[in-house]
Amino acid sequence: MSTTVLSPLKTWLERYGGYIHPQIQFSQVDAGFSVVASQDLPPDSKIASCPFQLVVTKDSALVALRTMLGDATPLQSWSPRQLISSYLCFHWIIADNSSLKHGPYVDSLPSRDKLRTPLHFTPKELELFKGSNLYGATLDRERDWRVEYEQCHAAIANVNEEWGNQFTWELFLTAATHLSSRAFPSTLMSETPSLTSPTDSEPILLPGVDSLNHARGAPVSWVSSYGPITSPESTISLVLHNAIAAGEEAFNNYGAKPNSELILGYGFSLPDNPDDTIVLKLGGVEGKKWEVGRDAREAEQVWDGVLAMMLGSPDAEPTYEDYLDAAAALTEMVETLLDKLPHASAVEVDAGIREDVVGMFSAYVKGQREILESLVVFARSKEEVGISMAREEGIEVVLD
Numbered sequence: 001m002s003t004t005v006l007s008p009l010k011t012w013l014e015r016y017g018g019y020i021h022p023q024i025q026f027s028q029v030d031a032g033f034s035v036v037a038s039q040d041l042p043p044d045s046k047i048a049s050c051p052f053q054l055v056v057t058k059d060s061a062l063v064a065l066r067t068m069l070g071d072a073t074p075l076q077s078w079s080p081r082q083l084i085s086s087y088l089c090f091h092w093i094i095a096d097n098s099s100l101k102h103g104p105y106v107d108s109l110p111s112r113d114k115l116r117t118p119l120h121f122t123p124k125e126l127e128l129f130k131g132s133n134l135y136g137a138t139l140d141r142e143r144d145w146r147v148e149y150e151q152c153h154a155a156i157a158n159v160n161e162e163w164g165n166q167f168t169w170e171l172f173l174t175a176a177t178h179l180s181s182r183a184f185p186s187t188l189m190s191e192t193p194s195l196t197s198p199t200d201s202e203p204i205l206l207p208g209v210d211s212l213n214h215a216r217g218a219p220v221s222w223v224s225s226y227g228p229i230t231s232p233e234s235t236i237s238l239v240l241h242n243a244i245a246a247g248e249e250a251f252n253n254y255g256a257k258p259n260s261e262l263i264l265g266y267g268f269s270l271p272d273n274p275d276d277t278i279v280l281k282l283g284g285v286e287g288k289k290w291e292v293g294r295d296a297r298e299a300e301q302v303w304d305g306v307l308a309m310m311l312g313s314p315d316a317e318p319t320y321e322d323y324l325d326a327a328a329a330l331t332e333m334v335e336t337l338l339d340k341l342p343h344a345s346a347v348e349v350d351a352g353i354r355e356d357v358v359g360m361f362s363a364y365v366k367g368q369r370e371i372l373e374s375l376v377v378f379a380r381s382k383e384e385v386g387i388s389m390a391r392e393e394g395i396e397v398v399l400d
């Protein structure tokens, strides 16, 4: 990211009461830019802040789109992603329009060729993930986003054919990816900000504040100064609680997220990510899904589900045979998943497979395999319980 793009962003933010710390620089890296301290920064430095009036929300996007598309367009039925993505897209379609207020921000966003979420994978890259949760999640996301795109496209083309021609799937995908990879929760703009009720929350964009990359566990605060929307004092700021030495990268903390979520929404992964999970949908238990973490975290719930399948009635006390049958069923299910999971060692970088995607793929499948292996150990511990229960009844169980 060159300074010619970033200094307009900084000037624009400051004009509305926003702020970017004078001692940070934006340094160009493969996937966009990273934020680096140009001098030592003390703990609790405010790195950036965005005034409420520059926040992109579904409501601000709706107001702008209403002006361009008119009252007949059914914008009320559009999702926050449709509204915000279409609003961003219009900056690329008709740059010069008084309803489009985020030109300097949109110009600072990474170009499409830098995006690495799975909807930007080559067919060969996507094929690598076949047999994993992420493969299905990618197909689901593409299907859902295409439906949303088609709806927006039809409405826009209906108002203006030329806009419709320019509003391509690729443009919408780029904007929707910027939203998934940079969004903050709208609850930050409420009078009593909270991060704990994601169901009431919608994605919003905070220009400037969204410039930092993620570091797991980095101590940061998102500080909201609540007030009237047009006041330059109503802002959301990013404060870093650690000192940052000159030349070091300054990081935000996007929260504890498994690699599946980081890859799908953001296009990167963390090696040996402690927050990794796998989604298990076990055959026979209708529509029931469980999310299990490393070291078989939350596996007791899966166990309860599998054991329930072995019991004749919900109130029945499990016998040692139920325990042994459930342990065997769980082991078999997990081993089937292990067999299906692709192998990172077999993958080589070539014309259709980029190095950074191989890195993401390797970190992801390693985490998935380790969780499944921890589940095999967990199932074995349940088998041991079954053997002890049998022994208490005077029965010696011998397993092959």
Ligand SMILES: C[S@@+](CC[C@H](N)C(=O)[O-])C[C@H]1O[C@@H](n2cnc3c(N)ncnc32)[C@H](O)[C@@H]1O
Pocket: 031, 032, 033, 034, 109, 110, 181, 182, 210, 211, 212, 213, 214, 215, 265, 266, 267, 268, 269
């Ligand atoms: C909110 S933006 C951060 C600023 C971004 N680097 C840019 O150039 O605009 C999130 C994106 O930054 C990149 N990113 C963030 N944290 C990262 C990390 N720890 N490792 C690799 N890429 C990261 C990913 O491309 C992600 O989609």
